[in-house]
Amino acid sequence: MTSSEQGVRLGTVQETLLIPLYGRAVESRKPEAVLRDPLAEAMVAAIDYDFTRFDGGSSLIGSVLRTNLFDHWTRDFLAEHPDATVVEIGAGLNTRYERTDNGRARWWELDLPDVIELRRTFFTDSSRRRMLAGSVLDDEWTTAALTTGGPYFLAAEAVLSYLAEQEVRHVVDVLAERFPGALLAVDTTGPGMIDTQDSHDALGKVAARLRWNCPDPRIIEDWRPGTRLLGSHTFTTLPAEVHDGLPEEYRVMIATMAELQLPQVEDYRMNLLRLG
Template sequence: MDRMSPDLGTVQETLLIPLYARAVETRKENALLRDPRAEEIVASLDYDFRRFDGLPSLLGSLLRTRLFDRWASDFLGAHPEATVVEIGTGLNTRYERVDNNLARWFDLDLPDVIGLRRNYFTDSARRTMIAASVTDEEWTSEVADTAGPYLFLAEAVLPYLPETDVRRTVDLLADRFPGSLLALDTAGPGFFDTQEDHDALGKVEARMRWYCPDPGQLTDWRPGSEVLASHTLTSLPGPLLAELPVPYQEMVAAITAQHLPQAEGYRLNLVRLT
């Protein structure tokens, strides 16, 4: 079978890191999560994934995904017929993992990513791909035509934008979808300043551009907004940690004991926007 070369922009290439993490994890006996579609996609791509083999940050990517999955599941548990928007969807498969057969989903990303994504996924009555930049207001009209409430998931996306674009995105979501939830990651001290030495980012050209030492900054931008949760990879919610296979619980405990600046400077956040 001929493999496809992913023709992606510099930042967009980073989507291949979590894709590979999920594919590799799926093959393990006691997997943190399973994603057979990721395995199929990796096998079909002509790309040197070996550069990411054995990297510790793949575990971080998986833990982040598990938390975002949990937030999505909790949201749909409370609002079964709500709308979920994956901002910077990449080749993510959260829909396959947590969809409840009732919710409306949108997969939003830049045209080159959606072009690649369409080789593996198709639109349906409840799931639609949108090729646009998150900072463009036009895409919000299609989402606004669906029923709320709304959950926006921006996993490994916003830190790669300049702060002006992040602020524009937050304002856009808050203005068009007041009361919506936004899940996002932020890069602060110990992480943002060590990107060149990061085990995975050091192997690609993309670099994070938005420095955010305190997620509370978002509530300064939008008074009345609220940070509902903020976790480092070493301070994940107890119920989520308890669900992990024992070897992974031990790994997280070992990382926690080391007080690594990179682990402490990277946060996963859930914000209510007003």
């Protein structure tokens, strides 16, 4: 990683990648952390951006809990399929490879050209890990990813909710056609968060806005015959093996949120699908 300070020139939606990056960096410095990410700490220190605008809210913790669940699903998949291919859709400055790679899997990290340009200042391609500059809305990127063979685990974390529903349906169609039977991890946002995003403690600080309103992720099954929703979780209904591994302060926080039944919490879901 370069030690020089990096200026940020990102598009409106692309700027949102800095929120989970900062969330992991802040979390990594805690005595009892959900995850450790020294690379995130170093990247935050190297990037010329006012990350403190995201301080003081719960969204940083939420982004870490989401990433931790996606990591859990990735590890489980690679434990069953050690020579599989993982595709990070909208990779941003994520470091899932560093946290979950098994030394055998193949990885593709897809994002828009400006993001990949920034990402290349911190990461380099290797024989098993390669970056792809392109849009998830285009089909061309799948050609490269298909060269490494399956089975496939596709992770679209904090990506599709910024698209219009018709665009999301196109993405699901393309993924199902090109990667039939693959697992897809994706988060969905319902009206509770859509309606309050202007005052959101993180999204309210950036120009990007959520567009896909998905009150029930089971609708994705209807979009694509054969697609199945294998799991769908809110922050208050995480899988037991994930919840029980969290620091005590997070388990207490989750219990409090469960009692409050906040719409902006309960309408946000993290989902695992098998594509038809």
